Amino acid sequence: MAFEGLTERLQNAMTKLRRKPTVSEADLRETMREIRLALLEADVNFKVVKDFVKQVRERASGAEVLKGLNPAQQIVKIVNEELTSTMGTEAVALNKSDKIPTVIMMAGLQGAGKTTTAGKLALKLKNEENARPMFIAADVYRPAAIDQLEQVAKSIDVPVFQLGTDVDPVEIVRQGMQQARDQHNDYVIIDTAGRLQIDEKLMGELVNIADLAKPDEILLVVDAMTGQNAVETAQGFNDQLELTGVILTKLDGDTRGGAALSIRAVTGKPIKFVGQGEKMTDLDVFHPDRMASRILGMGDMLTLIEKAQQDYDEDQAQKTMEKMRENSFDFNDFLDQMEQVQKMGPLEDVMKMIPGMANNPAMKNINVDPKDMEHIKAIVYSMTPTERENPDVLNPSRRRRLAAGAGRPIVEVNRMIKQFGQMKKMMKQVSSGNMNGMEQMMGGNMPGGKMGKLAMNSMARKMKKNKKNG
Known part of the structure; x- marks a missing residue:
């Protein structure tokens, strides 16, 4: 992370x-x-x-x-x-044209993830605006570049305009723009040629494409793991193209954060999006205030709430809240919650959005192996319907049967059942808004101190308010 x-x-x-x-x-x-x-x-x-x-x-x-x-x-x-x-103080939205299509030109060095990021952006526009984007394949140099774009496009059901590798990229863009206008596409995303370093000839080609297409956005895709090199790359491209924004990729990798903290100050160009994962949905709007909070270990509750709203089924969430309040949350509900949480990304990353958890000793070097989650599921799948609905019946002989059925050690089964019981107590405290009991249960060490407690209390109040309004 x-x-x-x-x-x-x-x-x-x-x-x-x-x-x-x-x-x-x-x-x-x-x-x-x-x-x-x-x-x-x-x-x-x-x-x-x-x-x-x-x-x-x-x-x-x-x-x-x-x-x-x-x-x-x-x-x-x-x-x-x-x-x-x-x-940059606040998030900066995409520039949009008064008439369709809005033209977005993607630029960047080879290996930064430009083509994949173009796909993530197109999917985001489809999901959030019900838009009809189209790609123009203007990279005729890199082997299989067009094939890669078409594979990405196929996975998200977005059309690609391409004329192969023997046509001048500027001409490809000219014809592609005309097709987008004829088909009334909301967005055109131009995937331009990458380069290993800033090259005068290819940079001239980008300038010619920009002069023709007159893009509303020229977004530079940079690899956050390259640190200061990312900033130098941004300066070099901006000198030639007049960028409108930056997308940082691989922010979930082993990066020290220098690029995110330097690019806006050095170039004056906003970071508009960040890529933090390999899935096509892993592209987030960049919020400077939320990133600052995360850097200081204060968590990022707003992003966590947004992820939950995006990935959680509202009716199912309401039913779960009822069960938490009534203390009738069982292993069937537990399975549902595991699957919902897994949609939000790696568990350790989700936990670190909670105030105080990023640097909490309990979170030190935490790394939840996806296989561990599958092992837990296997234990639950080995339970009878009665055992799932009534965890109290899980006596030693039943636990031994679960261990054999799931192919896991008995100690692992016992630990999971114990943690499930602790989680139920915590859920009841949160759902009832009684944070004092929860803090005592955690040994008086509420994550994030007063700030964490305030955030958790705020969530509890929202839960109660939603219940009242619902």
């Missing part, structure tokens, strides 16, 4: 600050030194780091903050706000 190293370093610096009853200028200098080192280690542009540290120090210095109420919390708030500002 991206930013783990940066999150840990920044969280450690903030934790040291919070432990101090008062905060002096010397404490602030030490904190800013640690923040500076953390950002540089994350491969953030040196000038961006320098400006960021200067801004935070200027806002945090002086009696108003250092001698005020909760100075450490105020400094954390300032760091959060400056991180958000560095990445």
Whole structure:
């Protein structure tokens, strides 16, 4: 997961600050030194780091903050706000034409994931706007580039206009644009040729395509794992093409986060989307404020809620809430919930969106193997209908039978049943809005401290309100 190293370093610096009853200028200098080192280690542009540290120090210095109420919390708030500002303050929507089609031109180096990202964007437009996009295959150089685009397009049921590899790309775009107008496609997504490095000849071709198509968006796809190179690539393309935005790919990989924190500040161009997975649905709008919260280990409840709304069946969710409240949640419901959660992505990534969980000791190095989820399912599938509906009947002999049926050790069966019981208690606390009992059950260590508790209480209130309105 991206930013783990940066999150840990920044969280450690903030934790040291919070432990101090008062905060002096010397404490602030030490904190800013640690923040500076953390950002540089994350491969953030040196000038961006320098400006960021200067801004935070200027806002945090002086009696108003250092001698005020909760100075450490105020400094954390300032760091959060400056991180958000560095990445662009707010999400930036796609530019849309007053008349169809809206033209989106994709650009980028080879290997950044441009063609796959074009597919993800087309699917997002189909799902969210009921749009009718069309691809134009303008990469005639890379072997099998057109075949790859057609495979991606087929998987999401989007048409491709192509004239093979022997026609000039500018002519392909000209004819493709005419077909899109004739067919009344809402969007045209032009998949241009990638390159191993910024090349004058091919860059000239991109300029000619842009002059012809007059795109509403020129989106540069960059690999977040390349760090500072991603920023240099963005500068190089922007000098020639006048980009309108950037899409960061592989943000779920082993990346230190430097590209995300540097691109907007260096180029002035917004990050519009981020790719965080291999599925065609794994393309998200980039929200600077939410990313800043995640970097600081504060979680990302809004994105988590949006994912839940997107992937959860509303009627099924309402029934589950009723069962949680009545404490009648059983293993049948548990199976349904597992399948719903799996749709949202890797469990460790989902958990880290909860305030305080990103750097919680219990989450340290957590890596939920998908096979573990399948093992749990196998244990539940081995249960009789009575056992699923009445977990209390699972005595030792029945558990041994489950272990044999699922091909899992008895200790694993016992652990799963115990965790299921604990989860039921937690669910009842959340659904009833009684967070005090839940906090005691967790040993008084509510994830994220006060912020985590406030977020969880807010969710509980929303649950109660939805029930009342429903």
